[in-house]
Amino acid sequence: MxxxxxxYTNNSQTVVADADTFExxxxxxxxxxxxxxxxTVENPxxxxxxxxxxxxxxxxxxxxxxxxxxxxxxxxxxxxGSLLPATVQ
Numbered sequence: 001m002x003x004x005x006x007x008y009t010n011n012s013q014t015v016v017a018d019a020d021t022f023e024x025x026x027x028x029x030x031x032x033x034x035x036x037x038x039x040t041v042e043n044p045x046x047x048x049x050x051x052x053x054x055x056x057x058x059x060x061x062x063x064x065x066x067x068x069x070x071x072x073x074x075x076x077x078x079x080x081g082s083l084l085p086a087t088v089q
Contacts, residue, residue: 019056029086052076
């Protein structure tokens with residue numbers, strides 16, 4: 001019988017995206033900034049529990065854990081420090 005894979009990995013990885021080209025849908029927002037986003041996951045090795053880091057140069061615009069991946073789309077949350085504009089891109 002095959003062993004079931006856990007929902008979360010023991011060792012998380014960081015998925016880095018450029019703020020200028022990062023395409024996302026805002027699911028929740030606070031003060032004009034996207035705090036929960038849905039985005040396309042292009043790398044099949046990305047799993048729930050990994051971290052999404054969106055950078056503009058060396059400035060962090062979004063830093064949050066990926067909680068769900070379904071149908072090639074991930075959902076990540078950054079309720080403390082998001083600087084992403086709360087728009088659909």
